[in-house]
Amino acid sequence: MQCLIGNPNWLVVAASLTLLLPLGSAQTLSLIPSIEAFSGVYVQEVPTSSIFYTTVSPLVYGFKVPNWSRNETYLPTQNCSLPDWSEGTICPTAFYLARVQSRFSEYLFNGRPLLHRLIEMGATPQVTEIMFDCHTLDRHFKDIYVDKGVMERYLEKLKGCSPAGDTEYFRHISSYTYNISSVYRQMYDSYFNEVWLQVSGGRIDAGLWSNAQSVLNTLNFFNHHVELHRWHSALSDCEAGRIPDSLLTPELIGDSLQELFETLRQSNLVPLIPASDIGNYFRNRLADCTFTNESFVVRVLIPVTAKNQSHSLYSIRPATFYDAFTERYCSLELSNGVFLFDNLNLVAYDTTCTPNDFCHAPKVNTGRVNSCASALLNQDWKDALEFCPFKCHSLNKYHKKSGLHITIASQVMTPDKVLLAGDRPLDTRVGISCLSSSTSWTYSPIFNDSITEMANKSGCLELTLPCGCTLTVENAGVNYTRTCGSQVMESSKTPKLRLVVPFHWLRKQETIASLSKVPTPYVPISMEDLFPSSRPASSSSSTDPTDRTSTPRGGGGGITLVLLVCVFVTIGVCVVVGILVRRLHFLGVNLFTGGSLGKTCPQSVSYQHMEQPEL
Structure with a gap:
């Protein structure tokens, strides 16, 4: 695994999945993908020759x-x-x-x-x-x-x-x-x-x-x-x-x-x-x-x-999300990065075990049971909402003094997945270039247009890189290449991009209830599934200003409100002007030399063409 330390205004997180990538020269990624909620962590079994003893x-x-x-x-x-x-x-x-x-x-x-x-x-x-x-x-x-x-x-x-x-x-x-x-x-x-x-x-x-x-x-x-x-x-x-x-x-x-x-x-x-x-x-x-x-x-x-014991070691790495409404970073808080998992009883323990060493795996040790890790490793997302604390933290004064709006944490997950989160400055460009066995090609226009509409939104952008591709964040000192090693060059595959938010930001009870039946950590959702940015989830929400466990907000509802107000104000102005023109017309005053009232005011407003509100 590699750790990318760059400008404090970009979060770069590497993690692992596999994707598609057609061969060719200048190509452009698709624009905004569907929004998906997920557990907020990346789980990997630790390759180990550890000896688990009772x-x-x-x-x-x-x-x-x-x-x-x-x-x-x-x-x-x-x-x-x-x-x-x-x-x-x-x-x-x-x-x-x-x-x-x-x-x-x-x-x-x-x-x-x-x-x-x-x-x-x-x-x-x-x-x-x-x-x-x-x-x-x-x-x-x-x-x-x-x-x-x-x-x-x-x-x-x-x-x-x-x-x-x-x-x-x-x-x-x-x-x-x-x-x-x-x-x-x-x-x-x-x-x-x-x-x-x-x-x-x-x-x-x-x-x-x-x-x-x-x-x-x-x-x-x-x-x-x-x-x-x-x-x-x-x-x-x-x-x-x-x-x-x-x-x-x-x-x-x-x-x-x-x-x-x-x-x-x-x-x-x-x-x-x-x-x-x-x-x-x-x-x-x-x-x-x-x-x-x-x-x-x-x-x-x-x-x-x-004779009947069976254990494994798992690494659980939390992703960092950006809350655009409060300008804070949020993530699950885990007591440890590596957990001992009892494969027979399906229970996770806090452990000090390291790969390639002896690891004590007692028959019963309730004092070391980690309920959050147990829920995550059992893919019980509903229990994960209950047992996994989700905390948000504001920017510190040193990041604010840098003149840039937001701090981006740097984390490494698995080799082919990169997370971008935070308030992207307008002059920052994100580029992807990939090298095939015969030619070098670059996505144009430097992948910047494809994420412009997703920049500065709550959640994080999850980018899946084929091997042989390099992610570059200008003005941030980030240059991450996913190496191929012994793999075949994946020049026929294309990077994938999606906007993801944590399960902790879901508000619909029916959506939350369904999480216990979901076999995958990724769940397609609609914007209505999320807490709006303009109000808390309930009157019993936490008063901790750094805690978004019970009052997550999307961060873009203010724009939605402004757009709706503008639409209704426009319609109201058109109606008033129409009445005034008709009265003046009856008085014989011709104030307009061309055009008709029907051409001036829209007959209807299509919300389908409105700007998609931010999360």
């Missing part, structure tokens, strides 16, 4: 916190203050080895800030209770370090959240090295006792001992490096809400899912992601992590839904 089922994995210390990265050897043989046969190596290991330790620990609290355990843990909703896919842990008692109470509460009942959701994982240095210390001691103490002294034997020390320290350091990287990667994944694949393998998660799904089937629940699609579990934001001074906990929430 609730979540937890899986929890516990790890013992590794025993890490900066001192553990270096195995103890002889303390050498000089790099020579004076303090021992291994000092030429041990002196430098200790210093190299010290620098390596600084690199290991200082280069991974996420691990500082996990390693040092010097910070104060979170002591407040962990609050969460059992049914939504949210983060539970506000802090990565919590008190042990808080964690125990959290796990107990989480156990009661399982939709499958009392299932085994907690798993202790021990397939990793808890104390890295202990393995190498054992190797160090074994070599010292079994090899070093069994050979005679000398520089050759000291060299063997130095090599053994270097190899064992290198292996110890490398193992620390690998483990620190693994846990740092795990914390990074947790921070992003993903399952840490450095701690939990796809095989382990797959086994847990198979056990959980078997239990869910007995509760008439189904997982939204099958166990075979294990990659989706690792790519999506399903995990949360924290630790105590003894354990590290990874919590995974599995989205599930009832």
Whole structure:
């Protein structure tokens, strides 16, 4: 979708339908079309791969916190203050080895800030209770370090959240090295006792001992490096809400899912992601992590839904109408732009769901039901009149200072529909040009003549553009092209134009009553169906000067009244003049040298030739 930001005196709204367009050079659009009332909104299903879930089922994995210390990265050897043989046969190596290991330790620990609290355990843990909703896919842990008692109470509460009942959701994982240095210390001691103490002294034997020390320290350091990287990667994944694949393998998660799904089937629940699609579990934001001074906990929430659930996301965009009588803009007021629709119960909900993400669709949630959106999506236009507020707003002082009469909002609906609304200045011209595969042609005279009679009327002009056509509004900075993309050039179709008004401006009760039976949002109407601009709908109308919900007016009734007065005044003048002429004729006074009275005064007035009154 494109947004057209132009001169504040023109409203340009793009929306979608399909039309006709004969090939040819200069062509002129038809003049005023029939007036149609419609819902005042454009509805589109949001193209989405959203996953609608009803609730979540937890899986929890516990790890013992590794025993890490900066001192553990270096195995103890002889303390050498000089790099020579004076303090021992291994000092030429041990002196430098200790210093190299010290620098390596600084690199290991200082280069991974996420691990500082996990390693040092010097910070104060979170002591407040962990609050969460059992049914939504949210983060539970506000802090990565919590008190042990808080964690125990959290796990107990989480156990009661399982939709499958009392299932085994907690798993202790021990397939990793808890104390890295202990393995190498054992190797160090074994070599010292079994090899070093069994050979005679000398520089050759000291060299063997130095090599053994270097190899064992290198292996110890490398193992620390690998483990620190693994846990740092795990914390990074947790921070992003993903399952840490450095701690939990796809095989382990797959086994847990198979056990959980078997239990869910007995509760008439189904997982939204099958166990075979294990990659989706690792790519999506399903995990949360924290630790105590003894354990590290990874919590995974599995989205599930009832077997009979079906939902969609819909975008509802209100059109903006111009009230010519009061010089205000009017539109439906909606609390949101996107709504969650229950396809089985036909109810719309306010939602924060976005395309291509998980979307919570509860079985029952009356607090989030949107009656206006429900009526619109069910095409119950009569209910829409009752539940959808319709508000009007006057121009602000900044638009008035611009010297132009009216502000035009800018909205984008769907690609081929454009709405024009407002008081068009006389020097503003509207043009349409279309490009076919073989030639370029323009509607003449620049589409201006076709909308002149519709400019400045209440409602809005709805223009449907074929692809390859460009709408230009001179002096307003508007240039909107509907691109064809992969479509075939619609050079055989022509732009369509109609004047539309909202259902809220209807006054005939029989017309309103029939709206509940109308399958389309567009209803042909006559001018008598609308509220006249010269009087309110009823004595109970709203007193809010910005609200036209109950007192909509067409905006052109004043001209109708003036025309009728002019007609009757003309007839009256003709009658008076005729009587005067006859009396003068009887007196012998000839005031007219030609023509007759019959040629001067019309015998009748045809209302069919009167100017069509504005809405």
